[in-house]
Amino acid sequence: MELLNVRDLRVSVEDKEILHGLKFTANRGETHVIMGPNGAGKSTFGNILMGNPAYQATSGSILFNGEELLDMPVNERAAKGLFMSFQNPIEVPGVSLENFIRTALEQRDHKRVRLWEFRKEIKRTLENLMMDESYASRDLNVGFSGGEKKKAEILQLLMLKPSLAILDETDSGLDVDAVRTVSRGIEEFQKDKDSALIIITHNAAILSQLHVDRVHVLVDGQIAAEGDASLIDEINENGFARFEEGVNGNG
Amino acid sequence: METIVNKPLANTFGWLNVNGTKVNAPDKMQQQEYELEEGAERTIIADFAAGSRISAKLGRNATLRLVQIRRGKEEDTAAAAGNLSEGGLKGADGTAVNDVRVKCSEGARFEWYRIVLGGEATYDNCTVELEGDRSSFEAQIGYRLGGEQVLDVNCEAIHTGKKTDSVINASGVLSEKASKLMRGTIDLRKGCKGAVGNELEDVLLMDRTVRNRSIPVILCSEEDVVGNHGATIGRLDEDMIFYLASRGMETEAIYEMMAKAKLDSVIRRIPDEEVRRGLLEE
């Protein structure tokens, strides 16, 4: 069943067009990978889906479950089931990770979350991710290392259970331990066949362990190639040169 | 009684009107003096008084923690009914004037926890002289003000001893027509080699009618020292709002959560469990 349908999407940042007419669809239960060299517009795509006010769509549409996302406030998008793990998660002093997730759940679903059940679930999820229990009581992202921040994003992903998750470079710059946690979290999320996943990355290391349905190569703000998981291996071997030529050749 | 309080160590531009504040102070000030012996440790939860003068001398390696909470209404009512202890008289116009002066000997430590949640007008002076080597001072000031409430603070850390350390941390939320003036001075005087002073202010403004004034001063006449100051004043950072909204929170709820967080971050440091829990639940 179609979950996301992006048509003719043009996006600018500070009046500079980054995405030039993007087309993209994803169905429930699928895992999509968006690859591409630095500066291709990968993060722009994630941010426009989530509604970052720094990015402006100048044309096109984003249908999510048949509903237009453009112009929808960020928190409503989250309520509709969208989630993005941030490349640089923001530090929020004074708010513990645990309290925050609970507040977000209550806000989104407009109902109270029972403390006891919630605690049990967060504990279970932390165990699952091989994360220390003390994470829950620390201030959200404050003083977290790069790896810890990414782990905390994955924890939120599993607790908030969105129907479309966008992981923006969640794997970059992580140590082995953090990569393991992140992979585990993604696998856990993939078990839910009602949800779809978009993994944005510029390196393929993390993908070797994961099931991937479709790969999209983004170059200079356009989809340069699409294919199945075998495309990942090709990029691993040859890089993006072939696709870059193609885009530049087309002008 | 009209008097000028909160005169800072260094004046600045006259037109800013911050070189001291004229107040109608209570006629009677409740006086308290403490003298801590070598190695003594004490936590004082001060009762409210419309006018209070607290002074302390800390002996070697002594530690004094002073917790002062201004809740507002009930205190003023109690004061009006004459239910407060000696000197705890209601100040004119719900005004409370508080003056704390502490001297620290070698290795001594003074911690000041100041929470202001109510009261029409609160004037706080806290001057700490770090005379002994390795003595230290930490101020944790938290406030949440609305209506037409006024908070006017002058907090001074005077470093004369070597390797002395001070932290002045003020964090709070202003809404409606609340007005806050925070003067914080780190005075690194000649001879205080190895001293470190840090001052941090974080103010969240909730309404367009608030007024925030911040005068973070560092005075320095010693070379081998470090002094830092940082302030963030205004609305929430756009990136933070986007991040929190992306997890499903409405803007208003984000502000409410962050307002609480700002105050809680100070309250959580209060060394008295009972007071701390009481405030967190309020």
Add this chain to the structure above:
Amino acid sequence: MAEEKTFVDDIDRSRYDFRNEDGESFKVEEGLTPAIVEQISREKNDPEWMREFRLHSLEVYNNTSMPDWGPSIEGLDMDNIVTYVRPHTKMSASWDEVPEEIKDTFERLGIPQAERESLAGVGAQYDSELVYHNVREEVAAKGVIYTDLESALHGERAQMIREHFMKLVPPTDHKFAALHGAVWSGGSFVYVPPGVSVEIPLQSYFRLNSPGAGQFEHTLIIVDEGAYLHFIEGCSAPKYNVANLHAGCVELFVGKNATLRYSTIENWSKNMYNLNTKRALVEEGAKVEWVSGSFGSHVSYLYPMSVLAGRGARSEFTGVTFAGAGQNLDTGCKVVHNAPDTSSYVNTRSISKSGGISTFRSAVVVNEKAKNSKSAVSCQSLMIDDVSRSDTIPAMDIRTDKADIGHEARIGRISDDAVFYLMSRGVSEEEARALIVSGFAENVSKELPLEYAVEMNNLIRIEMKGAIG
């Protein structure tokens, strides 16, 4: 090493003593009198309104008290203010009277003899006059007016001057603004018509050498809609003036979408009380950029102010202050946000050495109307030794919630590790410290035209000589 210092001891007071041998005699009275001001006005051939303006300013001056904050200016003999105002009309300072230290500094800065004399405020105008003339020709072709203010009062823009003169800095601003209003003399007038971009920086440096100029000079610059100008005031060579009070005034009007960069390297001789007032009015979408280096003076009060009056107006202030022996330099800036979407950035460095006192003082005011305004202030101070002093006294007054205000200040010393690192590469300790201080002041030097940046770094090197041991 003593001869390397540029410090000038207070000049013998007898030098100021009033001489009345030339017929235009005034009695030394306790204060400034209307008669003296009238006399100045007559000599200047002022239009009537200016004469009245001076007299009005005098009244304000006599009714205004001295500032009750900032460094002491007790060294100024305010009872005998006349000696500052009229040191002597036909000041006949000669090259021989210029202190040796200043001559040495010229030498080390590599300034040609002819310019040295004009910079020292003596002699006629040599090559610089010619350069000034050429600059004028070039910009005049674009419709730009660049002239001295006195003749402009009688020129085609007389009405424009009347509409702007001391409207931004009224005589009521403070005592020395009032004094300035009463006795101002000399200075520049620049008008840049709409849309005109002046490619070469205009330099007031070429004009500061007429007798007595540079003491109460008035600079009035009007940059019209969409125009661009870079104006440079002063230079790194020490400016020597027998009268030790400088109460100049700079008024900058930056029209809609225009940009004005105003750069100053101030190096008054070290007996000077520098009580200068600088202010810019910045209209919608316009920008003022202040680049300010303060090296000279005995005492300075200097806080260039930006009034952000139109939507989207911007202000940037980049400054460095170096206070050495005998100096008390109180510098910084003021910004008033009066319109929505305005922004201000302040980035300053101060250095204190050999008993010098430097104070960074600022005020950022964000008014109710200034929704969505941003301000970021960053100031760093460096203590070179433990006999100096460095104070940081910022103020913020915020009256709207829709604002982002950030402030950071840091004070510290030259890191021993950095000195060690440089020395390990073969640099002497003195040179290492000079390099580090130059690097510390890079925020300003990188904003200056190359020749000024080079001069400034030379100046820092000279000031740092003998800083150790």
